[in-house]
Amino acid sequence: MPAPALRELGAADRAPIAALLRATGAFTEEEVGVALELVDVALERLAVEGSYRIVRSDDYNFLVADAPDGAHGARVAGYVCWGLAPMSDGVFDVYWIAVDPAAQRQGIGARLLHAVEEDVARRGGRTILIETGGKDSYAPTRRFYERAGYAEAARIPDFFRVGDDKVIFMRRVTRSGP
Amino acid sequence: MPAPALRELGAADRAPIAALLRATGAFTEEEVGVALELVDVALERLAVEGSYRIVRSDDYNFLVADAPDGAHGARVAGYVCWGLAPMSDGVFDVYWIAVDPAAQRQGIGARLLHAVEEDVARRGGRTILIETGGKDSYAPTRRFYERAGYAEAARIPDFFRVGDDKVIFMRRVTRSGP
Numbered sequence: 001m002p003a004p005a006l007r008e009l010g011a012a013d014r015a016p017i018a019a020l021l022r023a024t025g026a027f028t029e030e031e032v033g034v035a036l037e038l039v040d041v042a043l044e045r046l047a048v049e050g051s052y053r054i055v056r057s058d059d060y061n062f063l064v065a066d067a068p069d070g071a072h073g074a075r076v077a078g079y080v081c082w083g084l085a086p087m088s089d090g091v092f093d094v095y096w097i098a099v100d101p102a103a104q105r106q107g108i109g110a111r112l113l114h115a116v117e118e119d120v121a122r123r124g125g126r127t128i129l130i131e132t133g134g135k136d137s138y139a140p141t142r143r144f145y146e147r148a149g150y151a152e153a154a155r156i157p158d159f160f161r162v163g164d165d166k167v168i169f170m171r172r173v174t175r176s177g178p
Numbered sequence: 179m180p181a182p183a184l185r186e187l188g189a190a191d192r193a194p195i196a197a198l199l200r201a202t203g204a205f206t207e208e209e210v211g212v213a214l215e216l217v218d219v220a221l222e223r224l225a226v227e228g229s230y231r232i233v234r235s236d237d238y239n240f241l242v243a244d245a246p247d248g249a250h251g252a253r254v255a256g257y258v259c260w261g262l263a264p265m266s267d268g269v270f271d272v273y274w275i276a277v278d279p280a281a282q283r284q285g286i287g288a289r290l291l292h293a294v295e296e297d298v299a300r301r302g303g304r305t306i307l308i309e310t311g312g313k314d315s316y317a318p319t320r321r322f323y324e325r326a327g328y329a330e331a332a333r334i335p336d337f338f339r340v341g342d343d344k345v346i347f348m349r350r351v352t353r354s355g356p
Contacts, residue, residue, distance in 0.1 A: 090340075153332075153333075
C-alpha cells in the first residue's frame with residue numbers, strides 16, 4: 001500500500017495533533033501549548049486575551065501526514081511545522097515535528113523532514129535548524145536527525161532544565177532545480 | 179555627578195528608543211521593528227492586524243537608563259529587554275540592549291546588564307544568554323560581553339547572512355542572598 005501524500009493543515013487536525021503530541025510522551029504540557037499556539041496561528045483563529053504580539057501566519061508552514069491505514073483512532077499520523085528564522089535571510093527553523101507512536105518506524109518522520117528540505121530549497125534557503133533536548137530519553141530523536149543528515153551545530157548546557165541541554169542540529173540545503 | 183538610577187519603561191520612551199536603535203547603526207530596519215514590537219508588547223498597546231500570537235507582556239522586562247546630562251536631544255541613553263527563555267525553567271534571554279552612541283563609554287551598558295543579572299538572580303535564574311552577530315563590525319559588542327563576564331557558548335554559522343554568524347554568549351548567574 002503506497003503511503004498517502006502529505007497535505008496542508010486543516011482545522012480538523014488540531015485535536016489529533018494535540019493527541020499525538022501527548023501520545024509521544026516527549027513534550028511537557030507547556031510545550032504542547034506552544035505547539036498548538038502555532039497551529040492556531042496558522043489556522044488564523046487565535047483568540048485575543050490580554051496582550052499579544054503580531055506574527056504573520058506565513059511565518060509558520062505546516063504539512064500533515066495521514067495514517068496509511070486510518071487505524072489508531074487518529075487520522076493524523078504526524079506533522080511538521082517550519083518557517084524562516086526571524087532576522088535571518090536564509091535559515092529556516094523546524095519548530096515542531098512529531099509522529100504518533102503507533103505510526104512510528106514507517107518513515108513518516110523522514111518524509112515530513114524531506115518535504116521541508118524540498119520547500120526550503122525551493123525558497124532559496126541555505127540552512128535548516130532543529131532544536132531538541134540533550135537528555136537520554138531524546139537519544140532516539142537525535143539519532144533520527146543524524147540519520148537524516150543533520151549534525152549537532154551548537155549546544156546550550158542546562159537549557160530546558162539542569163542536565164537537559166538544548167541541542168541545535170543543522171543541515172545545509174542544496175539549491176534545487178534549474 | 180552621580181549616574182541616575184535605572185527606571186521602568188514608559189510610553190514616552192518609545193520614540194527615543196527607536197531613535198537610539200537607529201543611531202547605533204547596528205540594526206537593520208527589520209531588527210528595529212522587532213525591538214519596537216517588544217516595547218509595544220510591554221506597553222500593552224500593540225494594534226491587532228491580521229493574525230497574531232498571544233504573549234504575556236511579563237515575558238518581556240525592560241529597564242531604561244536616562245542620559246546623565248539630558249544632552250543629545252534624547253532623554254533615553256540606553257535600555258535593555260530581557261525575559262525567561264520559552265520552555266526553559268531558569269535560562270533568561272537578553273533580547274535587546276542598546277546605548278545611544280553619544281552616551282557610550284560611560285558604563286551605561288554595563289549598568290544595564292548588571293541590573294539584569296541581579297534580577298535574574300532574584301528570580302532564581304541559572305543562566306543568561308545574549309545572541310549577537312559574528313561579523314567584524316560587531317567585534318566591539320562581543321568584547322563588551324566578554325568584559326562583562328560572558329563567554330561564547332555556541333555559534334550558528336551564516337545565520338543572519340552568509341558570513342554573519344549568530345553568536346550566543348552565556349553567563350552563569352549566582353543565586354543572590356536571602
